[in-house]
Amino acid sequence: MTTSVLQRTHLNWLESESIHILREVAAECERPVLLFSGGKDSCVLLRLAEKAFRPGRFPFPLLHVDTGHNFPEVIAFRDARVSQLGETLLVRKVEDSIACGSVVLHRENDSRNAAQAITLLEAIDEFQFDACIGGARRDEEKARAKERICSFRDEFGQWDPKNQRPELWNLYNTQVHPGENIRVFPISNWTELDIWQYVAREQLALPSLYYSHVREVVRRKGLLAPVTPLTPAGEGETVERVSVRFRTVGDISCTCPVASMAATAVDIIAETAVATLTERGATRMDDQVSEASMERRKKLGYF
Known part of the structure; x- marks a missing residue:
């Protein structure tokens, strides 16, 4: 088969x-x-x-x-x-x-x-x-x-x-x-991989944030924090323009993207298959406070 x-x-x-x-x-x-x-x-x-x-x-x-x-x-x-x-x-x-x-x-x-x-x-x-x-x-x-x-x-x-x-x-x-x-x-x-395989199979439309785009970010708590009016860069932080995508979308103040060049669902399937961190563990600041x-x-x- x-x-x-x-x-x-x-x-x-x-x-x-x-x-x-x-x-x-x-x-x-x-x-x-x-x-x-x-x-x-x-x-x-x-x-x-x-x-x-x-x-x-x-x-x-x-x-x-x-x-x-x-x-x-x-x-x-x-x-x-x-x-x-x-x-x-x-x-x-x-x-x-x-x-x-x-x-x-x-x-x-x-x-x-x-x-x-x-x-x-x-x-x-x-x-x-x-x-x-x-x-x-x-x-x-x-x-x-x-x-x-x-x-x-x-x-x-x-x-x-x-x-x-x-x-x-x-x-x-x-x-x-x-x-x-x-x-x-x-x-x-x-699983996250199942979701993306289904998105690809069904050709589902999703918000553009899920796919690779260039965005201003700062490195904060080991994550790439998006720079927005709600979450500006802090004192001493360096703003970078990085190609990123969001694995999950939520409250701007705690949701971070990951560095990625994946522009299609098929690209994301390949990335997800080898990911070692869950989407929340890798992208949510508030979930890292404690287990x-x-x-x-x-x-x-x-x-």
Whole structure:
């Protein structure tokens, strides 16, 4: 069997599993929602939802928790993609949580990545969502590897990694009581390499930031920090113009690119196949604080 056939068979298996999960959640949950940020994983989720439910409309709206510190290219792509699909997009902003006092930052330019948890919980309460479908994958980070496909959250939106439901024989338990919800991860079993192989196979459009481009950066904490109005170069830092791409896109204040000349999905597949660091470990400043940082956030409601 040729390599291309093996790859196609592998991706077909992952695709079929994810479509099955999406259909199960749509059938069993009363008010599901799909989280869509414009990032590569949520773009893959949208394609899977298209295959699961087209030619009908999605049986759930889309939701983006906007930190207010997103790259403008990603927000523009998000809006264009939703318009193209003709689906409903709900946007809830961390700025509004700050205004009402539920989110308090030490400084205006602090990372708002963790603060998304509060805004997400407020949106879940506002719309009474019982299932939030997202693009997290187990290979991203150690805490994410502890999640089930249908990961239970209590009435406070909190996650207990020691109290998770068994998922034997691909049977998913979506039963929740009022106030509780589940976080659903249809692509949990995918890897970063799988994502890029699928992007290439499906010829999916993505924000331009994912591909090689020249950008001003400074070297900070062992990473290439982008120079932007929100994240200017600090005293004594040297601004360089480097060919980079983003492996993941998020809050500008904590998301860094990697040096790369990869201009196509095929180029990125070749780079990803030999990468030794996960995308979050290599590009997120706030995830480098400690190994337990993500788990602490998730226990408090972070996706």
